[in-house]
Amino acid sequence: MNLDRRSFLKCAAACSAMAAAGSIFPGISFADWKKQEGASGMLTWKKAPCRFCGTGCGVLVGVSGDRAVAVKGDPNCSVNKGLCCVKGYHSVQALYGADRITTAKVKRDGKMVEVPIKEALDIVAAKIKETIDKHGKNSVAIYGSGQWTIPDGYVASKLFKGCLGTNNVEANARLCMASAVTGFMSSFGIDEPMGCYEDIDHANVFITWGNNMAEMHPVLFSRMLANRKRRKDVEIIDFATRSTRSSQASDKSILFRPQTDLAVANAICHEIIRNQWVNWDFVNKHVSFHKGKTSIGYGLEDKFQFTDQEEPLTFDQYKAFLDDYSPEKVEKIAGVSARDIKYMAALYGDPTKKVTSFWCMGMNQHTRGTWINNLVYNIHLLVGKISTPGNSPFSLTGQPSACGTVREVGTLTHALPHGIVANADDRAMAEKIWDLPAGSIDPKPTYHTVEMFRALDRGEIRFIWIQVTNPMVTMPKLKRYREGAQKEDRFVVVSDVYPTPTTDVADVILPAAMWIEKEGLFGNSERRTQHWEQIVPPPGEAMSDTWQIIEVARRLGFEKQFPWSKDEYIGKLWEEYRRFHDGPKHNMAPYTVLKERSGVQWPFVNGKETRWRFNAQYDPACDKGRDFHFYGQKDNRAWIWARPYEPAAESPDKEFNFWLNTGRVIEHWHTGSMTMRVPVLYNAVPSSYVEIHPDDAADLGVVNGEMVKIISRRGSVTMPASILGRGAPPKGQVFVPFFDERYLINEVTLDAFCPISKQPDYKKCAVRLEKA
Amino acid sequence: MPIFAYLAMPVEGAKEILAAELTALPHCEIIPADNKDILILVTDAPNEVEERDLQDKLQKIPSLQSLSMTFGCSDELQPERERGDHES
Numbered sequence: 001m002n003l004d005r006r007s008f009l010k011c012a013a014a015c016s017a018m019a020a021a022g023s024i025f026p027g028i029s030f031a032d033w034k035k036q037e038g039a040s041g042m043l044t045w046k047k048a049p050c051r052f053c054g055t056g057c058g059v060l061v062g063v064s065g066d067r068a069v070a071v072k073g074d075p076n077c078s079v080n081k082g083l084c085c086v087k088g089y090h091s092v093q094a095l096y097g098a099d100r101i102t103t104a105k106v107k108r109d110g111k112m113v114e115v116p117i118k119e120a121l122d123i124v125a126a127k128i129k130e131t132i133d134k135h136g137k138n139s140v141a142i143y144g145s146g147q148w149t150i151p152d153g154y155v156a157s158k159l160f161k162g163c164l165g166t167n168n169v170e171a172n173a174r175l176c177m178a179s180a181v182t183g184f185m186s187s188f189g190i191d192e193p194m195g196c197y198e199d200i201d202h203a204n205v206f207i208t209w210g211n212n213m214a215e216m217h218p219v220l221f222s223r224m225l226a227n228r229k230r231r232k233d234v235e236i237i238d239f240a241t242r243s244t245r246s247s248q249a250s251d252k253s254i255l256f257r258p259q260t261d262l263a264v265a266n267a268i269c270h271e272i273i274r275n276q277w278v279n280w281d282f283v284n285k286h287v288s289f290h291k292g293k294t295s296i297g298y299g300l301e302d303k304f305q306f307t308d309q310e311e312p313l314t315f316d317q318y319k320a321f322l323d324d325y326s327p328e329k330v331e332k333i334a335g336v337s338a339r340d341i342k343y344m345a346a347l348y349g350d351p352t353k354k355v356t357s358f359w360c361m362g363m364n365q366h367t368r369g370t371w372i373n374n375l376v377y378n379i380h381l382l383v384g385k386i387s388t389p390g391n392s393p394f395s396l397t398g399q400p401s402a403c404g405t406v407r408e409v410g411t412l413t414h415a416l417p418h419g420i421v422a423n424a425d426d427r428a429m430a431e432k433i434w435d436l437p438a439g440s441i442d443p444k445p446t447y448h449t450v451e452m453f454r455a456l457d458r459g460e461i462r463f464i465w466i467q468v469t470n471p472m473v474t475m476p477k478l479k480r481y482r483e484g485a486q487k488e489d490r491f492v493v494v495s496d497v498y499p500t501p502t503t504d505v506a507d508v509i510l511p512a513a514m515w516i517e518k519e520g521l522f523g524n525s526e527r528r529t530q531h532w533e534q535i536v537p538p539p540g541e542a543m544s545d546t547w548q549i550i551e552v553a554r555r556l557g558f559e560k561q562f563p564w565s566k567d568e569y570i571g572k573l574w575e576e577y578r579r580f581h582d583g584p585k586h587n588m589a590p591y592t593v594l595k596e597r598s599g600v601q602w603p604f605v606n607g608k609e610t611r612w613r614f615n616a617q618y619d620p621a622c623d624k625g626r627d628f629h630f631y632g633q634k635d636n637r638a639w640i641w642a643r644p645y646e647p648a649a650e651s652p653d654k655e656f657n658f659w660l661n662t663g664r665v666i667e668h669w670h671t672g673s674m675t676m677r678v679p680v681l682y683n684a685v686p687s688s689y690v691e692i693h694p695d696d697a698a699d700l701g702v703v704n705g706e707m708v709k710i711i712s713r714r715g716s717v718t719m720p721a722s723i724l725g726r727g728a729p730p731k732g733q734v735f736v737p738f739f740d741e742r743y744l745i746n747e748v749t750l751d752a753f754c755p756i757s758k759q760p761d762y763k764k765c766a767v768r769l770e771k772a
Numbered sequence: 773m774p775i776f777a778y779l780a781m782p783v784e785g786a787k788e789i790l791a792a793e794l795t796a797l798p799h800c801e802i803i804p805a806d807n808k809d810i811l812i813l814v815t816d817a818p819n820e821v822e823e824r825d826l827q828d829k830l831q832k833i834p835s836l837q838s839l840s841m842t843f844g845c846s847d848e849l850q851p852e853r854e855r856g857d858h859e860s
Binding site: 020 | 779806
């Protein structure tokens with residue numbers, strides 16, 4: 001049955017009202033919604049994880065005929081318990097933008113012309129072969145995404161790392177959570193959070209570190225607010241560089257100067273030790289102390305190399321290290337009063353309070369991202385507030401499958417689905433499961449994301465296939481990388497659903513099936529794997545990213561590694577992939593279980609999910625007889641690191657006197673290529689803007705809406721001013737959302753990165769402002 | 773074809789009456805909340821004239837305390853530019 005435009009709009013109208021009602025009256029129910037069926041055609045409801053953000057809300061998609069027409073929260077999904085945010089409720093409208101890419105296109109004589117997708121796939125395969133023959137295996141690359149489904153990333157890794165033998169596999173999750181990974185790996189020896197969202201229902205104190213959850217993780221934030229209302233003994237502390245909607249809803253807002261979270265975290269540990277709040281029973285049994293290199297650089301130069309070097313410390317040496325971080329000393333660095341530092345330390349130190357720390361891009365997009373992750377773990381480890389309900393240092397992710405596809409499948413240059421390319425046992429496991437000759441996988445990592453695009457610019461990479469991401473909006477210091485992609489003898493393939501600045505630099509565009517137009521799996525922030533079936537057909541010749549890669553792999557002669565038929569390939573791929581994680585530390589649920597449930601948390605052992613890792617009450621991987629077991633590290637302990645405060649790569653000076661911070665808004669997803677095509681979301685926030693403090697705006701002589709030119713050493717962008725809007729930076733700082741391709745803020749940003757994680761810092765660079 | 777959605781709040785104790793009165797109006801569909809005193813009202817008048825007529829009728833319903841609009845769509849209000857200018 002076809003759904004007419006009028007019925008579709010009526011469904012969207014009803015959904016918007018439900019979303020509004022849900023935000024005002026938590027728990028409100030509209031069970032009679034089904035009575036609308038008569039008005040909009042027969043609806044069937046099918047489960048899926050939301051397409052946007054890393055929270056992993058379960059949604060039920062209402063389908064009429066071949067069209068998705070409505071969304072409601074899935075009450076069976078423990079993540080959101082029936083609630084969605086504004087993007088979730090309008091998510092299906094993102095499928096139906098007027099300029100959807102439905103056919104393949106190839107550049108001929110400087111112009112893009114439509115071709116059958118089979119012909120385009122022939123060209124892609126031939127170009128890979130030609131490029132390898134001419135320039136070697138490391139001249140071809142694939143750049144994917146935390147929005148790749150798990151099968152997408154898995155086949156990309158299998159083709160490039162396994163079959164082609166190049167480690168030129170990266171994903172945009174390098175830009176959003178690489179520091180979280182290196183933080184976990186250096187502190188615990190194993191990736192991904194020990195806790196789960198259920199921590200929110202147990203914690204008494206929430207401290208958000210540079211994390212505007214009200215806009216970025218609104219469903220989790222509302223769960224915090226609901227707990228505060230219901231339990232009375234709950235407080236929320238917003239620790240950030242600018243005031244946001246999260247600050248307004250928190251019990252206390254504490255602002256710090258950019259980059260100085262490092263010093264404040266150390267000061268909190270200083271106070272915990274000075275006040276004898278250390279949980280010695282926990283520390284003596286489960287913690288060891290370490291230090292690494294300092295003055296580690298910022299990665300601004302091409303081919304930058306860094307390897308950390310660990311040295312053991314005693315507790316007394318660690319305590320002496322913290323002498324430089326008394327609250328009074330740090331007050332001068334961070335602009336946070338000693339009193340507020342002591343207040344936060346007291347919350348962590350109070351043995352009667354359960355404390356959960358949340359963070360996301362503020363800590364990860366940081367030139368010392370690994371360090372600040374380490375430092376927040378230090379706080380929790382000193383007081384033993386970890387791996388128990390409500391006591392959780394919790395690194396949230398930004399994308400729906402940054403964990404599932406990038407971290408678990410290992411779609412980064414150094415990684416494999418299990419372990420790393422440098423490890424011979426890990427390579428042997430992959431070669432066995434992938435049915436490849438020994439030695440097929442190269443033991444040497446190649447390029448992390450920033451270096452991959454630098455290599456494209458330099459000419460070491462000549463062919464790049466970009467899927468489900470938009471780097472010509474998101475790369476920092478964008479001009480260099482755009483010009484690099486457009487150089488002669490570079491070949492760029494882009495698989496996407498809408499035209500973007502990245503398809504503008506493509507030689508081949510492949511039409512991609514989006515979200516519920518294909519079967520898939522995501523993995524969210526709390527180790528939850530979520531399956532959905534194909535719910536509606538893709539338009540035109542659009543094809544899943546997984547199947548595009550399979551088609552190319554077969555054209556390159558790898559039929560044996562990619563033998564599946566179209567009606568079974570996702571299930572077969574999943575069962576093959578599960579073999580990499582067999583064991584109590586990471587066992588994944590079978591395909592049949594995932595099809596039935598609204599997400600399953602790993603480790604999934606003997607039919608049981610694991611909610612808190614490293615705690616023997618919950619985690620089957622812990623050795624018997626222990627209360628906690630940090631089995632990721634060789635010494636079976638969690639590691640506390642002495643990591644100093646070091647300044648940002650670029651700070652304001654006389655010429656460029658403002659800090660620039662970039663980020664998102666609730667209405668738009670990443671670069672806006674989908675949400676800017678949803679009329680309700682577009683009309684809500686139709687363009688980007690620069691948030692300026694009113695005093696700075698007065699000095700410039702601009703009022704709300706007037707144009708301001710933002711200038712850095714890399715470039716400039718001119719955009720409207722927002723003064724005292726939803727976000728309010730302090731004097732001397734500006735903030736710009738990056739969702740609007742008409743205002744490319746990354747022309748201005750700096751491509752400095754954390755030397756350990758290689759994740760760029762989008763939160764700090766120096767700019768000056770002019771009235772345009 | 774203007775389509776609007778509202779949260780409709782009844783005067784105290786009049787949810788059922790309000791539901792009946794709204795259902796009786798042309799171009800109106802309601803979805804009552806089953807655990808709160810609130811209804812969703814979706815209107816789909818065929819043109820601006822009938823929309824204005826409907827607005828007048830809504831304002832005269834005695835059991836209605838307030839209407840909060842959450843969605844509005846008419847062809848004239850659609851954004852002219854939803855995307856960038858891409859060659860492809």
